[in-house]
Amino acid sequence: MKLRLLRTTLLATVLLGGNAGAATVFKDEAKGVAVNVGVLLQPWVQLTGPGSAGEGSPGIGAADGKSPSLDFFLRRARLMVYGSVTKELSYFVETDQPNFGKGGDFTSSMFIQDAFFSYAFAPEFTIDAGMMLVPLSHHTIEGAVGLNALDYHADMIRFPAGKIFRDTGIQLRGLLLDKLLHYRLGVFEGVRQSAVPAPAMPPAVPPPPLNDNGLPRFAGQLRLNILGDESDFFLKGIYFTPKPLLSVGIGADLQSKGVRKLNGDPGLYRALSADVFVDYPFTADNELIVKANVFNYGEGASGIPGSTALAAGGTAFYGEAGFRLGWLEPLAFIEYLKAKNDSLTILSPHVGVNFWAMKHTFNIKTDIGYRKTERPAAAPATGDVTLKDWLATVQGQVFF
DSSP states (O other), rough: OHHHHHHHHHHHHHHHHTOOOEEEEEEEEETTTEEEEEEEEEEEEEEESSSSSTOOOTTOOOOSSSSOEEEEEEEEEEEEEEEESSEEEEEEEEOOOOTTTTGGGOOOOOOOEEEEEEEEETTTTTEEEEEEEESSGGGBBBOOOOOOOEEEEEEEESSSSSTTTEEEEEEEEEEEHHHEEEEEEEEEOOOOOSSSSSOSSSSOOOOOOOOTTTEEEEEEEEEEEEOOOOOOSBBBBBBOSSOEEEEEEEEEEEEEEEOOOTTOEEEEEEEEEEEEEEEEEEEEEEEEEEEEEEEEEEEEEETTTOOOOTTTTTTEEEEEEEETTTTTTEEEEEEEEEEEGGGGGEEEEEEEEEEEEETTTTTEEEEEEEEEEEEEEEEESOOOOEEEEEEEEEEEEEEO
C-alpha cells in the first residue's frame, strides 16, 4: 500500500513538475486514486510608452500616441484539477482567463488550456493524449508556474495552428539510456481547412485548399541530458535544484500542406529548433540559470485566426541568463527575430530582478524592456514602419 501511494504521489508531482502545494481533495490509498485542486494567479502592473511620439505599437502607451499608460490586469488566472486514477494512469485539466482586465477589457472568457491524460508503462515509455503543449523545444513545454523570466518569449515562437503553444493529439515521451536521452514525439491535429476563414472578397479562381488530404501535424524533440535529467511533463525555467542540470535539445514541427506559400500554393509547414538549458547550483543559495534557443521557420502561413507563422519564413533567437543569490535573482534576456525578405524584424532586450519569497509558490518579478519592430509598409509610398516601445512590468505570483 505504501508503495502504491508513493507511486500515485509521484505521478501527480510529475504532472506539475514537482510543484507541491495544491490541495488534495480526495485520496484512496488502496486504489491509488487522487484528486488535487490548484490555483495560479499572476497579477500584473505594467507601465508602457512609445519610444517617441507616434512610434508605439497598438496597445502601448496612452491613446494620444505619445504619453505612457499604467495598466492593472490579471496576466493569468488558472484553475487546475489533476491527479491519478491508478498508479499508472494520471490526468491534468486546467482552465485559463488570460489578460483579464487589460486595457479595461473584462470581456475575455475562461477556456480549457490543457486537458490530457497520461499512461505510464515505465519511465522509458509514457503516452499522453488530449490538449497539450507542442514539444518543439525546452521553452515550449515549460509550465507558466516555473518560468524564470517574466513571461514566455512568445514573439519568437511561431505556430500555424493550435492555441497558445498547444494542440490536440497523442504524444510518446520518456527517458532512455539510463536517463541520458529525453524524447517526446507527437502526432497532432494541426492545420485543417475548416478552420481557415473565407476571404471577404473571394477571388475568381479559389486557391487550392490547405491540407486537403487531412494529414496530421508531427512534432517532437530529443534532449541529451549531460548533467541530471528532467522527467516532469511541464519543464521549468528554474528548479532551485541541489544538483546541476545541463541539457541540449533539437526539435521539429512539420505538416504537409499546412501553410500557403508566398505564391499562394499549399506547402509544407516547417519549424526547427535547437536549444541549451543550464541550471547550475554552486551552493544551496547560489544558482546560475542560462538558456538559449534558435528557431528556424520555413516559408508559409495558414491564415487561421490566432496563428503566428511567418509568411516569408525566418529565424528567431532568445538568450536568457540569471544568477540567484538566495531569494534574489537579477537576470537579463534578449530576443531577436528576422523574417526573410525583411518582412519583419524584432529586437527586444530586457533586464529584471526576481524575488523568490517562497520559490514557485509565491514570488514577485520585475522587468524593464525595450522592443523595436520593423516591417514594410502596406504601400511603398508611405515608407517602412518602425515601432519602438518600452515596457516596465511587476508581476506577483501565487500558486497553491
